[in-house]
Amino acid sequence: MYSRAYKSLVSLPPLLWVGIFLLLPYALMFVHSFWMVRDGFIVHHWNLDNYAALFTKPVYLQVLLRTMRIAASVTLCSLLLGYPLAYYLSFHAGTRKELLYQLVIVPLWVSYLVRGYAWKTILGSTGVLNGFLQYAHITHAPVGFLLYSPFAVVLMLTHIYTPFVFLPIYAALETIPRPLLEASQDLGATPGKTFRRIILPLSMPGLLAGATFAFVLSLGDFLAPLLVGGASGTMIANVVQSLFGAAYDWPLGAAVSVCILMLTLALLFFTETFEKRWSFK
Amino acid sequence: MSASVANGSHVNVAAGGTLLEVRSVAKKFGAATVLKNISLDIAAGEFLTLLGESGSGKTTLLRLIAGFEAPTSGEIWMSGQRLDTLPPYRRPVNTVFQHYALFPHMSVQENVAYGLHVKGTAAGEATSRAEEALRMVKMHEFAGARPAKLSGGQQQRVALARALVNRPQLLLLDEPLSALDANLRKQMQSELKSLQRELGITFLFVTHDQEEAMALSDRIALLRGGALEQIASPREIYGHPATAYAAQFIGQTNLLHADVRGGWAVCGALRWPTGEADGPAIFSLRPEVIACARGDEASAGAVAFRGVVRQQLFGGANETLEIACGPEQILRVRIPAAEPLSGEHTFTFFPADAIRVRA
Secondary structure: OOOOHHHHHHHHHHHHHHHHHHHHHHHHHHHOOOEHHHHHOEEEOOOHHHHHHHOHOOOOOOOOOOHHHHHHHHHHHHHHHHHHHHHHHHHOOHHHHHHHHHHHHHHHOHHHHHHHHHHHHHHHHHHHHHHHHHHHOOOOOHHHOOOOOOHHHHHHHHHHHHHHHHHHHHHHHHHHOOHHHHHHHHHHOOOOHHHHHHHHHHHHHHHHHHHHHHHHHHHHOOOHHHHOOOOOHHHHHHHHHHOOOOOOOHHHHHHHHHHHHHHHHHHHHHHHHHHHHHHOO | OOHHHOOOOOOOOOOOOEEEEEEEEEEEEEEEEEEEEEEEEEOOOOEEEEEEOOOOHHHHHHHHHHOOOOOOEEEEEOOOOOOOOHHHHHHOEEOOOOOOOOOOOHHHHHHHHHHHOOOOOHHHHHHHHHHHHHHHHHHHHOOOOOHOOHHHHHHHHHHHHHOOOOOOEEEEOOOOOOOOOOHHHHHHHHHHHHHHHHOOOOOEEOOOOOOHHHHOOOEEEEEEOOEEEEOOOOOHHOOOOOOOOHHHHOOOOOOEEEEEEEEEEEOEEEEEEEEOEEEEEEEEEEEHHOOEEEEOOOOOOEEEEEEEEEEEEEEEEEEEEEEEEEOOOOEEEEEOOOOOOOEEEEEEEOHHOEEEEEE
């Protein structure tokens, strides 16, 4: 048994960290969201106008909805890529498992920014993809929607977050005892039924964790829309950035942030309860 | 000559013809040969045990029959149908796994009904059959529980019900009792045996425990290094082991490396008449066929020798003695419980009890 003094001593640094770098900023943000800007200065005048603006000016809701659509698309795409990949690695990769695993992880070491610029080079009107399409006579002029569009944002974010989706799914699949799969087949289930009734339910916690990663991280992303999104690919984080920056409307920016935070927390709570329902140990 | 015909005796098993035929099956994993040319038949209604040490190939043979592995050569047939080319989910066999392999995300009831559901049995029938199967193994009160909430013995029963509910022609049991403690094990042994009698299902049971094999089986197939050492009824294999290995593995024995000359076998201080031809020969002499002759009475036809009691181990109903009857000759003797013994005594055995075995 550790003494009380020892316990409080070791728990102090993490508590301080969370307090100073997490709770305090959130509290400041929360308080700001109820203030207002007058004559270019932030006035400590308590009001709900910021929140009212969020729901009355269509631009915010529009961007928020687009952001959620993009985040949902990214989640779906990275699940469609990440799950089969994890499944293949876990069940069929054999001796190549380690190598393939490393290959999935390696892109995580490359800077986010570098990958963003790489997509710019690939997708641009004079980019690699358009060059190839014209060379192969599939198109005659550069295809415009490839870059500076929601499509480009989804593509880039899917590329970035697929490993984050892959990892928890792979971990979940690896912990499924293999005799369960034999038992399922032994009892007459075809491989398809074994997947639906045994593998998929037992990997559900990993799948949910991966989906949550992809959705939440995409929801708050502002670099991808900045680099490849263009005007039609603007996301809510870009709005927050401009409100805090050029517009100098911190109270409104704080209100938008509080909304995103609430949305994220609700989502985390939802998946948390869902994950608990799917774990059986 | 194959070891499977080692003993010419006939074993009467339950009525019915051959259910499963294993024909010259071999299995290699890379360069390692796990099974060498195994042939054996299982009769319908029989309780056959594959007995052997770890690495003897017994579990591999079971997995070949279940379909989790494919034989490198040879064929497996069941009721006139070739089995080894079918995927596991098309074979009319079910398995009770060593660590039960119950589905953790399903209730006991769902686990048992699983096999029926995936084969498209109507929900109502599946439920009632699952209930009946759970009743059979006395687990119906736990139908709604998750496997993680059950003890090892309870999980074992559910695994059994989950396999039996499909009414397989052949039930494969892969060391199903090895994870249970001794008392529960004994109890489950007797329940397994009576269940098998009641249902008339053919059991193929894998174990490394020779006592368990003897208690349960109609016949024992003793495997050694991927080959069949002997296949016979427990009584036959105990009374007339074909090889020195079989004699040692099943029960305890004294192996006598004797020299036969002119109708007499000689091994150290022991000398007894035998019908074997001249030359070196190995005999198996079970500890319980040796008697301790207190006083001077010696039964007619018995061979007597002198031995010094080295050690006496009390076993409740009997005593196990280690006796020295020569400079380098120690024999194990089992006699009914007696008072502590020491010093030199006369021991006797009947020559017919010294069984000639192959090396």
